[in-house]
Amino acid sequence: MASIAVLGGGRIGEAFLAGSLSSGVDPRDVVVSEKSEKRARELSRRYGVRSMSVRDAGEEASTLVIAVKPGDAEGVVAALVDVIEVSEKDKLVVSLAAGLTTEWFESQLPAGTAVVRVMPNTPMLVNKGMCVVAGGRYATEEHLAAVSTMLEPVGRVLVMPESSMDAVTAVSGSGPAYFFLMVEAMVDAAVTMGLPRPAALELVVQTMVGAGEMLVGEEERGGALPLSVASDLRYAVTSPGGTTAAALAELERQGFRGAVLDALGAARARSVELGKRG
Ligand SMILES: NC(=O)C1=CN([C@@H]2O[C@H](COP(=O)(O)OP(=O)(O)OC[C@H]3O[C@@H](n4cnc5c(N)ncnc54)[C@H](OP(=O)(O)O)[C@@H]3O)[C@@H](O)[C@H]2O)C=CC1
Numbered sequence: 001m002a003s004i005a006v007l008g009g010g011r012i013g014e015a016f017l018a019g020s021l022s023s024g025v026d027p028r029d030v031v032v033s034e035k036s037e038k039r040a041r042e043l044s045r046r047y048g049v050r051s052m053s054v055r056d057a058g059e060e061a062s063t064l065v066i067a068v069k070p071g072d073a074e075g076v077v078a079a080l081v082d083v084i085e086v087s088e089k090d091k092l093v094v095s096l097a098a099g100l101t102t103e104w105f106e107s108q109l110p111a112g113t114a115v116v117r118v119m120p121n122t123p124m125l126v127n128k129g130m131c132v133v134a135g136g137r138y139a140t141e142e143h144l145a146a147v148s149t150m151l152e153p154v155g156r157v158l159v160m161p162e163s164s165m166d167a168v169t170a171v172s173g174s175g176p177a178y179f180f181l182m183v184e185a186m187v188d189a190a191v192t193m194g195l196p197r198p199a200a201l202e203l204v205v206q207t208m209v210g211a212g213e214m215l216v217g218e219e220e221r222g223g224a225l226p227l228s229v230a231s232d233l234r235y236a237v238t239s240p241g242g243t244t245a246a247a248l249a250e251l252e253r254q255g256f257r258g259a260v261l262d263a264l265g266a267a268r269a270r271s272v273e274l275g276k277r278g
């Protein structure tokens with residue numbers, strides 16, 4: 001009897017699967033359901049988990065992790081209704097989908113079904129994820145604790161009110177893409193200045209890794225992350241009248257902060273819109 005069903009084996013489903021298994025979850029305790037048979041076979045071969053239909057996976061497992069695109073959630077939920085209705089044990093539904101509210105899931109599922117909404121991100125794949133967890137109407141403290149425990153091996157976990165989830169999606173859910181775009185932009189700029197692309201990529205990636213590790217360094221040593229940590233580290237790089245100050249002034253002139261503000265606002269608005277489709 002599996003305890004976790006991953007319903008949707010795409011990018012985030014695989015990141016969750018891979019992160020969980022690498023942190024010690026037994027593949028015999030996990031089943032996956034994926035629309036594409038080829039992809040299902042690939043996941044079974046790669047991770048040693050069984051693949052089956054949504055309905056069968058829902059019957060097998062107690063925690064049902066929905067990892068399909070928001071537009072596909074209705075079909076998955078419809079396939080789970082009977083299973084949840086007749087199950088003797090309580091099933092916990094965990095949604096990783098952007099936008100869709102616990103209220104929407106509750107309206108589709110048998111009355112009283114416990115639903116927990118999670119916003120993860122892809123660094124889960126390397127156990128460096130950021131997951132924010134919010135409980136629905138029937139989710140108890142025990143459910144939230146169980147989901148947090150399930151996610152802790154794949155990264156950091158925060159419990160927040162559901163009203164924060166659209167903003168969270170804009171910040172940490174979509175966040176990795178903003179940093180990857182920054183890497184691409186810096187590599188292209190380096191190439192424009194004449195650096196070979198492989199060397200440029202190495203310079204940029206190692207700089208990002210080093211900067212990231214400096215940001216979390218203090219906290220990993222046991223202290224809380226000071227709110228000024230990013231500014232303090234930036235000041236330490238910025239010599240008066242130097243190269244960094246020249247670059248930062250140009251970023252400000254080009255409206256860097258305003259662009260970030262608008263970009264995250266657009267992501268949050270899109271999350272709200274995806275929720276309305278549910
Ligand atoms: N990618 C990310 O960084 C993040 C994604 N999310 C959320 O995670 C969810 C999944 O996103 P992502 O992994 O990127 O999307 P993907 O399209 O990569 O993965 C979804 C997978 O589910 C499959 N699928 C669709 N319908 C069914 C079904 N009825 N039964 C079984 N499998 C099905 C899809 O198959 P097919 O392609 O053939 O339709 C696809 O392989 C979304 O709701 C998204 O909002 C949340 C945080 C971060």
Ligand SMILES: O=C(O)[C@@H]1CCC=N1
Binds near residue numbers: 098169173174
């Ligand atoms: O782009 C998306 O809609 C999903 C949600 C957060 C990250 N990827």
